[in-house]
Amino acid sequence: MKYNQIKWLILIIPTLTIALWEYTRHAFLLPYISMEAGNILSPILVFVITLIFVRHLFHLLEKIQEELRTEKAKKMVLVEREKLARELHDGIAQSLFLLSVKMNKLGRKHDLDHDPEFQKALQTMQHVHSDTRQAISNLKYESNEELFSWTDSIQHNITELENTHSVSIDLDWHIHENSLSPKEKVELMACIKEAFINVIKHAGTDHVWIEGKETKKGWICLIKDQGIGINQQTIEESRGFGLRIIQDRAREMGWSFSIGRIHEETIMEIKKEMA
Numbered sequence: 619m620k621y622n623q624i625k626w627l628i629l630i631i632p633t634l635t636i637a638l639w640e641y642t643r644h645a646f647l648l649p650y651i652s653m654e655a656g657n658i659l660s661p662i663l664v665f666v667i668t669l670i671f672v673r674h675l676f677h678l679l680e681k682i683q684e685e686l687r688t689e690k691a692k693k694m695v696l697v698e699r700e701k702l703a704r705e706l707h708d709g710i711a712q713s714l715f716l717l718s719v720k721m722n723k724l725g726r727k728h729d730l731d732h733d734p735e736f737q738k739a740l741q742t743m744q745h746v747h748s749d750t751r752q753a754i755s756n757l758k759y760e761s762n763e764e765l766f767s768w769t770d771s772i773q774h775n776i777t778e779l780e781n782t783h784s785v786s787i788d789l790d791w792h793i794h795e796n797s798l799s800p801k802e803k804v805e806l807m808a809c810i811k812e813a814f815i816n817v818i819k820h821a822g823t824d825h826v827w828i829e830g831k832e833t834k835k836g837w838i839c840l841i842k843d844q845g846i847g848i849n850q851q852t853i854e855e856s857r858g859f860g861l862r863i864i865q866d867r868a869r870e871m872g873w874s875f876s877i878g879r880i881h882e883e884t885i886m887e888i889k890k891e892m893a
């Protein structure tokens with residue numbers, strides 16, 4: 619039923635009820651129901667009819683209003699995301715592109731093609747560029763994707779990572795959609811992505827295993843590779859922020875985090891355990 623129809627029905631039903639009742643009473647029921655009893659029955663009848671029908675209609679009206687509100691909120695989120703994507707694209711992404719052109723020019727001018735420091739700087743910039751592009755496409759893509767499940771979305775992200783970096787990923791995901799809050803989903807996805815990029819950057823392998831399992835008290839997520847391996851010293855000596863950021867994210871969410879080498883495998887573990 620449409621909003622307007624419901625509104626009119628709410629207005630008409632009590633009036634119609636009283637008109638019908640009064641007509642029937644005066645035309646047919648006078649010999650059976652006294653005037654006094656009829657006067658008492660009239661408001662009761664209107665009240666009962668209102669209770670049964672009008673209340674139901676009010677409920678419908680509220681539901682329609684609620685739907686409209688959610689629709690509007692969703693639209694606003696979409697608009698905001700679109701705006702953010704555009705700003706990222708027109709601002710940061712363009713500047714990065716310009717910077718890369720300038721750096722390449724600089725490299726040619728000073729013959730830096732074989733300078734490892736310069737190549738590293740170029741590589742870092744390419745990473746930042748591709749991360750920014752990824753963020754832009756996520757902003758655009760995930761907005762349409764909210765209708766689908768997060769498990770579908772993780773699958774989509776993995777396929778995209780596989781295609782962009784030409785690596786093979788074994789995904790074994792059994793964490794149920796409802797076991798993760800929306801914030802947890804975002805944070806966990808960011809951690810998985812960083813761990814994955816680390817494997818590509820540092821492990822010297824093109825095979826990654828990503829596992830998610832439910833446990834008795836929560837869940838556990840593992841990112842594994844069989845590459846060159848990791849030890850405490852490399853982590854301490856590294857000047858990167860990736861692992862520190864994962865650690866901070868995990869601490870903030872109340873998860874435990876660890877990374878280490880077990881039986882020829884580098885394993886990063888994020889675990890949630892409820893008390």
Ligand SMILES: Nc1ncnc2c1ncn2[C@@H]1O[C@H](COP(=O)(O)OP(=O)(O)O)[C@@H](O)[C@H]1O
Nearest residue numbers: 816817820821847848852856858859860861884
């Ligand atoms: N899967 C991995 N295999 C081998 N080494 C790794 C792996 N993940 C991280 N590392 C090591 O840990 C260091 C810290 O990683 P991170 O904090 O992400 O910094 P970044 O990636 O910017 O170097 C890296 O420099 C690398 O030496």
Ligand SMILES: [Mg+2]
Nearest residue numbers: 816858860861
């Ligand atoms: Mg890193």
